[in-house]
Amino acid sequence: DTEVTQTPKHLVMGMTNKKSLKCEQHMGHRAMYWYKQKAKKPPELMFVYSYEKLSINESVPSRFSPECPNSSLLNLHLHALQPEDSALYLCASSQERSGPQHFGDGTRLSIL
């Protein structure tokens, strides 16, 4: 069990659908992250939130839209995704900017 909870665990969607991925942590961490990971590759940073404000957007296409409603929650809204967006989407949090990151189990996303 991880201290960062992601839902859903699996998601299959068509290219015209709209869906959201959710992430929750109750460790009091003030930095939260979204990563994308393809098979046999390292995690690739997408977004960083610090104190509920977006601090890094790694030139992610606008079909991915992050949201941080409060210090415990992080969402990733998906719209008009492409088949190449199929991947494992990982959420992580950390207490400090230089501290270790705690990852959720991820959402395995498949785009049809």
Place this chain on the structure above:
Amino acid sequence: GQSLEQPSEVTAVEGAIVQINCTYQTSGFYGLSWYQQHDGGAPTFLSYNALDGLEETGRFSSFLSRSDSYGYLLLQELQMKDSASYFCAVRDSGTGGFKTIFGAGTRLFVKA
């Protein structure tokens, strides 16, 4: 730019000791982290070195030499369950330490 290099694969026998090396090149440096990821699972934080020297956590140790831009992860008394991918990672201080850059990962195979 920033880059990390680590071997793509390492094979060792149960009970042995294995060392996974990592060399890095970054514009700034906030420390070297190691993560373990089993197939189908999420990355799990193993260790972090901000200063030169050896950090020991149970069967795992990690070493850092900042002057050589080099670190390693040492796994002792290998067990079958240690078969996984191991990522070294550095923080990019250019963005205030928020951006983590992962190496490509080393797949460790432990044989009986």
